[in-house]
Amino acid sequence: MSVLLPYKFDTAFTYAADEPLAPGTLVRVPLGSRVVVGAVWDDAPDMAVKVKPIAGVYAVPPLPETTRKFIDWVAGYTLARRGDVLALGLKEQLLVAPPKRAKQFAFGGADPALPGPVLSPAQEAAATALCASVWAQKFEVTLLDGVTGSGKTEVYLEAVAEALRLGRQVMVLLPEIALSIQVLERFAARFGTAPAVWHSELTPAHRRETYRAVAEGRADVVVGARSALFLPFPKLGLIVVDEEHETAFKQEDGVMYNARDMAVVRAKFCACPVVLVSATPSLESVENAAQGRYRKLDLPSRHGGASLPKTHAIDLRQAPPERGKFLSPRLLAAMRETLERGEQAMLFLNRRGYAPLTLCRKCGHRIACPHCSAWLVEHRSHARLICHHCGHTIPKPVQCPSCEAENSFVPIGPGVERIAEEVAEAFPDTGALVMASDIIVGPAQAAEAARRINAREVGIIIGTQMVAKGWHFPLLTLVGVVDADLGLAGGDLRASEHTVQMLHQVAGRAGRAGAPGQVLLQTFAPEHPVIAALLSGDLQEFLAQEAAQRRPGHWPPFGRLAALIISATDERMADQAARDLARAAPRGQGIQVLGPAPAPIALLRGRFRRRLLLKTTREIAVQPLLRDWLARVEVPRVVRVDVDIDPVSFM
Template sequence: MEPASFSSLLPEQDKPPTPGRQRVSVLLPMPFPGPFDYVAPTNMPLKAGDIVVVPLGRRRETGVVWEPNPALPADFAPPPQRSVDMARLRPVAELLDLPPLSAELRHFIDWVAAYTLSPPGMVLAMTLRLHMRGVPTPSTGWLPVSPLPDTLRITPARQKILDLLQDGTARTTTDIATAAAVGPGVVKGLADAGALKAVKLGPERPFAAPDPHHNPPVLEGEQATATAALHETVDNGGFSVTLLEGVTGSGKTEIYLEAIAACLEKGKQALVLLPEIALSAQWMQRFTRRFGTQPAIWHSEVGQRARRLTWHAAANGSATVVVGARSALFLPFENLGLIIVDEEHESLFKQEEGVIYNARDMAVVRARLSGFPIALVSATPSLETLANVEAGRYRHLILPSRHGGASMPETRIVDMRDHPPPRGLFLSPALTEEMAATFDRQEQAMLFLNRRGYAPLTLCRACGHRMECPHCTAWLVEHRAKKILSCHYCDHTEPMPPTCPTCGAENSLTAIGPGIERITEEARNLFPDARILVMASDTLGGPAATAEAVAKISRREVDLVIGTQIVAKGWHFPHLTLVGIVDADLGLGGGDLRAGERTIQLLHQVAGRAGRATTPGRVLLQSYTPEHPVMQALLSGDFDAFMAQEAAQRRPGFWPPYGRLAALIISAEDAREADSTAAELGRKAPYGEGIQVLGPAPAPIAVLRNRHRRRILLRTVRSIAVQPILRRWLGMVKPGKGVRIDVDIDPVSFL
């Protein structure tokens, strides 16, 4: 629907504004192609960035006063919109008492929308969510009355509260209950008895300022050199990108915390992006030890009230350090001066639904638009980042050795053809013998398998029927502990049937292949006295549960950790000396462009959990293809040589990062409609020197959530931008009924 057509929704009773008023464009957090024009009442002068309420049809919606972005290249700018006559414009209803969005943030939103070919309102929605509305209201605190009522009955719990409040500091009900270790009902009971009086607290400022001078580390040698270089980058200011590359355990976190300290000393805010929510548990301990207080946290599991407080604290500058998942990049910081992207190679920084973007790349854009430094941190940098280093666009700091005298672990490959496990089992005797020796030395071990559940496939021995998701082209994964079959793509679940649904045979359904539950079962049978902890996204309930699991490992209450990719992410377990990778070949199959790169990054990170303190570590890789270049690179520890080989394979065909890539995903509930639209796109595909179109073809997951999916890849040489080509191409095709076309610029996943 064209923006101008909304004038037809104007109710009869609305009178058109009088001439001479201020015309303003308002961008709404909705999937429209651009902003709508309104008129500002004479008593409401508005400027770009103001957050307002406007009528939309018969509703009222929150939006932001917008202006054209002069920084956008002409080919990237959205198409012009029809102008609406001033007499037909409706008035802005209200100016909200919220900090206006800065020009830098507005330009960033426009840039992301143009780059990803997304409606700008949907990018704005990541900044301006509905639960951000409203200034945080003052909360109620309690103080004791004097004298206390004569009839007051004093219990031990009540006395704890009265003793706590003797310092004269008003506290909320929750704070009192937590500090006094009593229930909230005890506080309410004292208030009802007339022993406490209510006082209004000021607007919440929940984030104490981190102290850059609190507990600075003593860094020497390579760590001190890298710290000084990163510190200088922050001191000098201006846009720059630094890759901080260091082997696992080299002290990268401590080094970039010093860059944050330098940023705080300049009176600016810092943002740290982590790929995994669970990572925040141990990371927060390090931060608190360094700065004396916790930072603000931003991710999907933070409650709405806390998110609202963080949003306002970022906007007014009182949250000086924010750590969060990729969406934290869109917070309205008052004075952002540094971004850290930890584990920059992680594919989890890519958002695959809604606005499809890579938070690492967009973080670089935000730093460039606002003119401040950014640091990308990894032990296994992505080929994209390494190519930017090679081209001289990024600075490179390298830490080749572990901190504190720890050595890199010894790596061995267990050839499963020569050392097979017993029939029906999955752990080679070579690995189990190492595990037994590790437990005898009172050391900890880890088993890694990046596959949740008990088994990835269940089939009938009688007729061969395979249990498949009814909504996706994917096998159902058995979760034996819950007695269910689950699809890991659409979350469909169903009970484990007692008989085959095709032939009716009883007790014929058989688990094929291992998942993490099956490896746990095998480990318990082998080592019945071992204390085992399972770490996977469906066994850990969130950051709090993860923090408790990490604490148990650190307290040596665990002998064996069994985990999926969550165990690969930056943990420091000083007593863990053995890592066994159950299926090192997993992830190397299929036609994924980045399969080798992703596998070596993941396995290198997992291996890096071993031997991080004084005791040497050992890593055993179970593989049926030990001659594979990934296995040989892990064995030699020569990550750089592998990445150089990977780059040499991609350059000739201008595959990323030496060319540009975009994917079109055509989906519909009706397969014929999806095929028809995909074929039409294929017929009208662009062509020319340096341009190649691959497809259409069924996607590897051809049906997802009952939608049939087809894929087309557009590939160009690096000097040709894909966005203008895509915009013209998509404008030539009208999708069929119920057909959706999703655009993925710089795809990471090819499913």
């Protein structure tokens, strides 16, 4: 029989069994000198080869047919090996039997009969529509578009309750682990118990118990990161993708997939509804709704009488910070007034560390990463200079390696740590908290940060993108964006869209309770379309303008993209392989190949990188073109070619 292994193989291997085993059965099989985990697959066995016997069978439920079909589909769509896709959800350590003395983690027990909050008429209408979709137990995609603070979570929790009443399982995908804290609290308040969680920070024992609980149907609700898509749900009745626009749903290495899009496919195989939730939906989802492929439900106002914050620009050309500072006097004055009222303020800067660049003030030498095309970022909290791409770290040099001047290095530009230093100087008696992914590590620290903020131990929050979505802090009434222009430069197709989404989301943290909110954007370009959209609050018009710019050139979502990323430790070999691929590029009506060109990060983790971009009209499938293209070029084994279907990042 055929067995697929969670390793770098695309084909299943043939093994002998003493008795027939159902497809999906998890087994132990010999592979060379090792015994490894595998799954009995649906492929026809190769009867012409000499086979080895299966070494054993794991006492866990088989992978459901819907899971197996999903794995095959993802592999075909992304051009990944099926074994690599299988490995996203199946690890041998998940199947090791726990010690008899081990305490079981509790799963299940969510009570859909517990009363939920009182919904507004708009929320009630949206919840009723979602519940009807769940009750029908058929595939349907719904885009739940609601302004920040409109109660989108409470609405989709009613759909979760309907699925639980039907005895079905629910998967809720979140883009970041930290977001799970307040979501878990809302689940516990609604259903009397917290859901199961699935993310990289779980202990091995917890992951093993969660996997088994899902496979056995005991875990009724799972809140997880993108890899939760590959868990073996036997009775999945609803999928929710919260913050569906988030780029964190795209896996950028290994199997390159977008969890939002794959969730739609997963739901189709399971014949269940999927709900995409956002205050700032992606242009792809908006266009799908406009074309009738998705149903759209709107929550246009905040819940409970709260109003949307008022947004204003601070033109840094007219109201600049003091020399050597980064906060305008206007922003500092607004913060002071906010704190005097007993309210809280948030400063947003999507840049970790103390300073993004360190240079010698005598000769201008910049400290760069030896393995990447990137400057090292100073982190004073760690007393190190760190590369944010490969993790290379060094102590801050005492002597310049170029001119040998001592103590000549100075920080250039701000990161959140430098803003925290400025805040401490301006507000010495006010507690401040920095929230960034290198400081708030894992759910426990995120929960402690939320506790301190809600307990009013903190007056000022300084954060990166991790504070931009999902959080609900009732006393937070002022949001200041330190650099609203960050992210607007460069050639990224989606730079403007992503910047609007992020800044609108972070603005939405303000004024979510009774007190009105205010948002101040520090900018050198208040006339920029992105800033104008944020000031007007008219995101619909902004997306219409974005669509008008992309449609004529067949850029997504009006066309298809696929990237080839060629990399090698030898720059000449990377260049040669890229040229060879360019010469063999597909041609035809509606097909265009751009490149080769050095990637924006041309050196990453010691590998030189080149990119080719395939662009087609929407009706052309890129996968057959790519398979034929790659088959016609012999690439040296020391050169790696990665395929990225529907790229989100162009780095």
